[in-house]
Amino acid sequence: MIVTSALIIWKGLMYVTGSESPVVVVLSGSMEPGFKRGDILFLHMSKDPIRTGEIVVFNVDGREIPIVHRVIKVHERQDTREIDILTKGDNNFGDDRLLYAHGQLWLQQHHIMGRAVGFLPYVGWVTIIMTEKPIIKYLLIGALGLLVITSKE
Amino acid sequence: MHSFGYRANAVVTFAVTILAVMCAMASLSDNFNSPSPTADVKVLNVNWFQKQPNGNDEVSLTLNITADLSSLFTWNTKQVFVFVAAEYETPQNALNQVSLWDGIIQSKEHAVFWIHTTNKYRFTDQGNNLRGKDYNLTLHWHIMPKTGKMFADKIVMTGYSLPEEYR
Numbered sequence: 078m079i080v081t082s083a084l085i086i087w088k089g090l091m092y093v094t095g096s097e098s099p100v101v102v103v104l105s106g107s108m109e110p111g112f113k114r115g116d117i118l119f120l121h122m123s124k125d126p127i128r129t130g131e132i133v134v135f136n137v138d139g140r141e142i143p144i145v146h147r148v149i150k151v152h153e154r155q156d157t158r159e160i161d162i163l164t165k166g167d168n169n170f171g172d173d174r175l176l177y178a179h180g181q182l183w184l185q186q187h188h189i190m191g192r193a194v195g196f197l198p199y200v201g202w203v204t205i206i207m208t209e210k211p212i213i214k215y216l217l218i219g220a221l222g223l224l225v226i227t228s229k230e
Numbered sequence: 231m232h233s234f235g236y237r238a239n240a241v242v243t244f245a246v247t248i249l250a251v252m253c254a255m256a257s258l259s260d261n262f263n264s265p266s267p268t269a270d271v272k273v274l275n276v277n278w279f280q281k282q283p284n285g286n287d288e289v290s291l292t293l294n295i296t297a298d299l300s301s302l303f304t305w306n307t308k309q310v311f312v313f314v315a316a317e318y319e320t321p322q323n324a325l326n327q328v329s330l331w332d333g334i335i336q337s338k339e340h341a342v343f344w345i346h347t348t349n350k351y352r353f354t355d356q357g358n359n360l361r362g363k364d365y366n367l368t369l370h371w372h373i374m375p376k377t378g379k380m381f382a383d384k385i386v387m388t389g390y391s392l393p394e395e396y397r
Contacts, residue, residue: 110308110309110334110336111308111309111311111334111374112374128327129313129315129327129328129329129370130311130313130315130329130370130372130382131372131382132372132380147311147372149313149329149332149351150327150328150329150351151325151326151327152323152325152326152327152356153323153324153325153326154322154323154324155321155322155323155324158324161356167311167332167334172351193380194379194380195257195378195379195380196374196375196377196378196379196380197253197377197378198376198377224235
């Protein structure tokens with residue numbers, strides 16, 4: 078029942094937001110005090126151009142985990158409308174050029190996975206705990222299984 | 231039928247539902263706030279203005295920023311992120327947005343402020359188009375809620391221009 082409704086909500090969000098992973102869990106403190114570790118963000122992937130101040134989720138070549146940071150510079154080309162973006166974590170001292178691939182100065186549109194539009198605190202701790210302490214995940218699954226087996230209708 | 235498991239499940243489901251509804255209502259209530267912030271930015275000095283070895287223009291400014299953002303705060307506001315960006319057009323780029331200064335306001339008491347500062351981030355062009363360039367300074371804010379939807383808006387201030395010569 079719980080699993081089914083979670084799946085329905087997930088697929089529904091995918092449809093509404095047009096983003097492949099509509100929710101991300103904040104893993105680091107680089108956006109504190111706005112976003113803390115364990116908070117979740119709802120993403121939206123629209124056709125609107127990226128502008129400064131927006132919080133975007135981006136992938137850098139050679140890094141597996143996407144990063145959630147704020148856009149501080151935008152340069153949009155006259156002819157092609159291509160954009161160059163520079164990002165920075167609110168809590169970081171310098172901009173993100175050190176995090177980008179070696180020699181990369183700007184992010185382009187194809188690096189961007191989505192922009193953050195909504196916020197929910199603490200909920201992401203569930204997935205953080207599940208990934209970092211797999212034993213708890215197995216205990217939980219075991220307990221649920223036991224409940225299913227032993228419960229009488 | 232009325233086992234411990236069933237009751238626990240019902241209580242947890244009910245609690246989570248109530249919590250979700252309250253979060254949604256808190257976020258929706260932000261829509262009733264119609265803020266009226268004010269801002270003014272003065273460029274007090276052009277500290278230096280030059281072409282970097284790589285060919286890009288860079289300028290250093292001293293800014294005086296005055297703003298009253300207290301009307302942005304509601305009971306669901308965790309913080310307001312505020313920044314000033316220079317915005318201009320060049321033959322190469324339809325839009326350039328360069329953040330010059332930013333700050334985080336965590337309470338209504340600190341939302342009325344003035345600050346005297348040089349640009350915190352480098353004001354660098356893509357190319358050398360800054361001599362005599364007219365530009366806008368825009369004060370943007372991004373409201374980060376305790377829960378729910380984030381809001382953003384801006385005040386555009388026009389009529390700024392850079393010197394004709396490097397200095």
